[in-house]
Amino acid sequence: MIVAEQKKLDEIKAMLAPYQRILVLGCGTCVTVCFAGGEKEVGILASTLRMAFRLEGQEKTILEATVQRQCEYEYNAAIQDKLKDVDVVLSLACGIGVQTMNEQFPYMRTAPGLNTSFLGQPMEQGVWAERCQACGNCVLDRTGGICPIARCSKSLLNGPCGGSANGKCEISKDVDCAWQLIYDRLKSLNMLHLMEEITPEKDWGTSRDGGPRTIVREDLRIGKAQ
Numbered sequence: 558m559i560v561a562e563q564k565k566l567d568e569i570k571a572m573l574a575p576y577q578r579i580l581v582l583g584c585g586t587c588v589t590v591c592f593a594g595g596e597k598e599v600g601i602l603a604s605t606l607r608m609a610f611r612l613e614g615q616e617k618t619i620l621e622a623t624v625q626r627q628c629e630y631e632y633n634a635a636i637q638d639k640l641k642d643v644d645v646v647l648s649l650a651c652g653i654g655v656q657t658m659n660e661q662f663p664y665m666r667t668a669p670g671l672n673t674s675f676l677g678q679p680m681e682q683g684v685w686a687e688r689c690q691a692c693g694n695c696v697l698d699r700t701g702g703i704c705p706i707a708r709c710s711k712s713l714l715n716g717p718c719g720g721s722a723n724g725k726c727e728i729s730k731d732v733d734c735a736w737q738l739i740y741d742r743l744k745s746l747n748m749l750h751l752m753e754e755i756t757p758e759k760d761w762g763t764s765r766d767g768g769p770r771t772i773v774r775e776d777l778r779i780g781k782a783q
């Protein structure tokens with residue numbers, strides 16, 4: 558899932574300062590699950606903003622809505638009528654939702670209310686951890702299912718650096734060394750021979766370093782399906 562956090566209230570207020578009528582727009586998928594931008598968070602933030610502006614002597618109109626997935630035109634179409642009543646949308650979706658709204662409704666400014674953080678996994682109530690950086694060429698088959706790109710601080714592909722000590726990463730004693738985790742996992746699977754195979758230089762062109770990517774599935778395009 559995409560994990561995000563709400564921006565600080567002062568930053569949100571500064572973005573909204575020039576506008577009188579505001580729509581706080583949530584997203585019902587990833588950011589609902591990580592408690593950053595679902596219907597509940599929309600309600601809380603809208604109330605907080607009303608109070609905060611009122612305390613400063615400003616009466617702004619703050620509307621609320623939540624769509625199922627803000628990254629799809631089909632779902633955003635449901636709130637199109639509300640846009641005529643506002644000057645700006647404050648999106649509580651990930652950055653994909655914010656960009657989708659700006660593309661779909663170019664006459665309306667949609668501003669980000671969240672900081673999109675990473676592709677992660679819920680670990681326990683209130684804790685999420687990064688697990689994938691969408692590199693476009695997955696190597697989990699060679700690493701016991703542990704991602705060295707997202708979980709090693711240097712994204713090393715051939716074993717640990719010299720900073721690995723007592724199973725921890727050199728950046729913090731609270732962070733596991735990914736390559737220690739990979740070693741332990743491969744050992745438990747009787748697959749330690751994989752540690753001896755050199756992973757060739759990675760083509761980072763398949764990751765975000767290679768520029769914006771588009772995946773086209775011809776078989777799924779309208780008029781092309783079998």
Ligand code: SF4
Pocket residue numbers: 688689690691692693694695696697704705706707
């Ligand atoms: S190897 Fe690449 S695709 Fe696989 S989990 Fe890691 S970043 Fe994601």
Ligand code: SF4
Pocket residue numbers: 708709710711712713716717718719720721722725726727728733734735736737
């Ligand atoms: S200590 Fe381990 S996780 Fe940290 S940068 Fe080195 S190899 Fe990567």
